[in-house]
Every structure is written in C-alpha cells, then in structure tokens.
Amino acid sequence: MSSSTNEDIFKEALKEPLGAPKQLRKILDDLSRDLTDFTRSICANVNLNSNIRVIPTLTRIIEHEVEVFNRRLIGDEAITIVYERIKKRKLIIYAWYDPERKTIFIYLRLSPDEFCLSLAHELIHHCQYTCHSEICKNICEYWLNVDEGREIRITTPYNLRPHEIEAYTKDEEFCKKIKEMKGFNEIINKIKDAEAKVKYILTLMDILNA
Ligand SMILES: [Zn+2]
Numbered sequence: 413m414s415s416s417t418n419e420d421i422f423k424e425a426l427k428e429p430l431g432a433p434k435q436l437r438k439i440l441d442d443l444s445r446d447l448t449d450f451t452r453s454i455c456a457n458v459n460l461n462s463n464i465r466v467i468p469t470l471t472r473i474i475e476h477e478v479e480v481f482n483r484r485l486i487g488d489e490a491i492t493i494v495y496e497r498i499k500k501r502k503l504i505i506y507a508w509y510d511p512e513r514k515t516i517f518i519y520l521r522l523s524p525d526e527f528c529l530s531l532a533h534e535l536i537h538h539c540q541y542t543c544h545s546e547i548c549k550n551i552c553e554y555w556l557n558v559d560e561g562r563e564i565r566i567t568t569p570y571n572l573r574p575h576e577i578e579a580y581t582k583d584e585e586f587c588k589k590i591k592e593m594k595g596f597n598e599i600i601n602k603i604k605d606a607e608a609k610v611k612y613i614l615t616l617m618d619i620l621n622a
C-alpha cells in the first residue's frame with residue numbers, strides 16, 4: 413500500500429517542469445559518490461594521487477572527439493597506436509579527464525569492459541598530471557602539467573600527443589588490474605542500477621507527456 417502511495421507521490425513530482433531533471437541530477441550525484449570512492453580505492457592501491465572525482469554523464473562523451481577540436485593539423489594521419497584504435501573503432505574511450513579540476517567524466521551507459529578501459533585510460537592521464545615520480549609502479553612515465561597539456565592540445569594532433577600514446581599503450585593492461593580489484597563487481601552493479609533508474613524516469617516522462 414505505502415509503496416504505491418510513494419510511487420504516486422513520485423509520479424506527481426515528475427509532472428513539475430523541474431521534477432524529472434532534478435531526479436536525474438540526483439541519480440548522477442549519488443553514482444558520482446560511489447564512482448569516486450571506488451576510484452580513490454584504486455588510487456590507494458597503485459599509489460596514485462587520491463585527489464580525484466568521477467562524474468557519470470548522460471551525454472555520450474568520446475575522448476578523441478572532445479580532444480580533436482581541430483583537424484587538418486600536420487601529422488593528423490600519422491599512424492600511432494592512437495590513430496589505429498580510432499580508425500578501427502576498437503577500444504574507444506568513453507570518458508574525458510579534466511586536469512584542472514582533476515575530474516573524470518565518464519558515460520553512464522557502458523559495458524563493464526568499456527567502463528573499465530575508459531576509467532583505466534583516464535586514470536593514466538590523472539597519473540601523468542599528478543604523479544611526477546616513480547611511485548606509481550609504472551602506471552605512467554610521461555609527466556606533464558596543466559600548461560603543457562594546453563600547449564600540446566594546441567600544437568599537436570591527438571594521435572601524436574605523447575601522453576595519449578602512453579595512455580593508449582597502457583590502458584588495457586591497467587584495466588585488467590582494475591577488474592581484479594575489490595569492489596569492481598559492486599560498482600558495475602551500481603552503474604546498472606543508476607542506468608535502470610534513469611530509464612524508469614525517462615519512461616515515466618514519456619507516459620506523463622503522452
Ligand atoms: Zn607515474
């Protein structure tokens with residue numbers, strides 16, 4: 413009885429113009445907390461800087477699309493591991509790391525493999541920007557700061573950026589490690605739950621708008 417009443421209240425609240433958008437924000441916020449906790453535990457495990465946040469997105473972020481803001485640069489067809497992965501549409505990175513805010517944005521609707529690889533890739537970038545020593549046990553060897561990152565982004569096509577070549581070279585290996593870490597299956601389930609909640613709200617919106 414009471415649960416159906418709660419559902420009625422919930423459905424009623426969704427009819428407000430901000431009702432559903434606010435619910436979606438809450439789902440992302442809650443999942444962000446869990447993703448951040450899990451990611452910090454990975455950092456503790458492999459000696460990465462634990463000052464990191466992870467935010468799930470409803471928008472489908474693809475790193476090479478966010479980063480390739482300017483085609484027709486000298487060398488944008490140069491064949492590197494980055495170039496090959498993108499051309500073959502294999503092992504795509506559905507996330508993006510903001511070095512200024514030390515924040516990883518990651519697409520919500522990913523398979524466990526896509527999630528793991530994307531997270532591993534962005535954590536390598538986090539390492540490159542924050543580690544600057546040997547303590548990370550080989551997660552990264554190429555170091556840069558925010559200013560250098562900005563410079564490289566302007567001067568050098570994505571496929572020739574040293575930190576990208578390193579991240580594309582090492583992300584599969586690091587992903588394997590992450591999969592074996594405590595909490596991986598739990599976080600996958602939490603992502604699935606969040607995805608189901610999003611779907612539920614969007615379905616209700618369809619019904620309410622019909
Ligand atoms: Zn390092």
Ligand SMILES: [Zn+2]
Pocket residue numbers: 475505533537575576579
């Ligand atoms: Zn990258």
